[in-house]
Amino acid sequence: MNLNGASLKVSHSAWSLATSGEYHWAQWNDSDEIVLYFTGSGDTFLISYFGYLLLDALKGSPKTAEDLDKLLSASDSIPHDLLPIPKEMIDSHLFHFQKLGLIEL
């Protein structure tokens, strides 16, 4: 499946954090990159701040890309001059996280 095909799929699906493991974070104030250790795979990832916000927003209940867009746009986490969030940016992150086994449908 190419990214466009995947994009269609991820936009209309409700995503949730993977249930196969726990998420452990390491964050310092000298950069906006965050380290994630996922016990499900035993892998460690360097995640962008935006990626972190997406994963954080998936805590609790499943959400579609549209839900995530609304949630993040309404929060103070993203500077207002960077809004609106490009739809492709959310979709590509979700697609990537799915490939890494961090989120699931």
Add this chain to the structure above:
Amino acid sequence: MTDTISALPFDHFSGFLKGEGIRIETGPFITRLQTKLTDVIENLALLYSDYPISTEAGFSDFHLDIHKPNSIRRWIHPQVNFTFDGITPFKPLPRPQAYAIFEWGLNWCISNYAHQYLIIHSAVLEKNGAAIVLPGIPGAGKSTLCAGLALSGWRLFSDEMALIEPSSGQLVSSPRPISLKNESINIIKNFSSSAVFGITINDTTKGSIAHLKPQIESIQRCKEKTTPRIIAFPKYRTGARTSLTPLTKSRAFMTLCENSFNYSIQGKLGFETIKSLISSCDCFEFEYSSLDEAIKTFDTLIEQME
């Protein structure tokens, strides 16, 4: 363990190695070694003269035997074998590399079995109660820098492995001879007249190597743990100006993971240990070509931290 190798007459030392073996203490590890190979025995007598030993039976972490194979290879293109707890984990090496296979083999034992520690491929040295961690890929200039610092008043913890105690976050010392390669051997010989080297072993997969004897203070104080304060990823580049560039902690975290021998085995504990390590340290990328300037840089850095 109260005696040191230097307290034992050479004939006795040699006799024990050829017979029941000798237990050598290198920080938290006790290694029982047996060998009949004269060059290995002589190099050990020189490089390990200040280490605590025991000739009596007792617990050992690793049981090693360096010996010639029982085959035609004893005589034609002679080879040497490394045996650990009765198994031979490596292919034999050419006979002149017998001492090298002991050092490499012991490193292999520690990195594969000492999982009570998080182990990072790194040199570690301490001064004034604060330690620097110098992780590096082979060829990065880690050992040369480590040797220079060790000969300039820094206490050697290890040339090869940072041993981090997960429960305390402290670094554990296991000082051993520093392995130097090719040009680095002469750089250190010219750097300090007090540098004591073992035999030079040529034609290894790493080129020519020789081992630098650790300063006695590092061995005598090897029970003293310390707190990590600086992580610097060294890179030697011919002609480079000395530069210490801050590295973000998250990037340093990822690079430390890549340099760890057992991060993946440790799981969540490994993650928490590196997180704690990184949080307690300033992180840098360090490029150098002048050893004198490099040492001055770290001396200044550690003084500023006091």
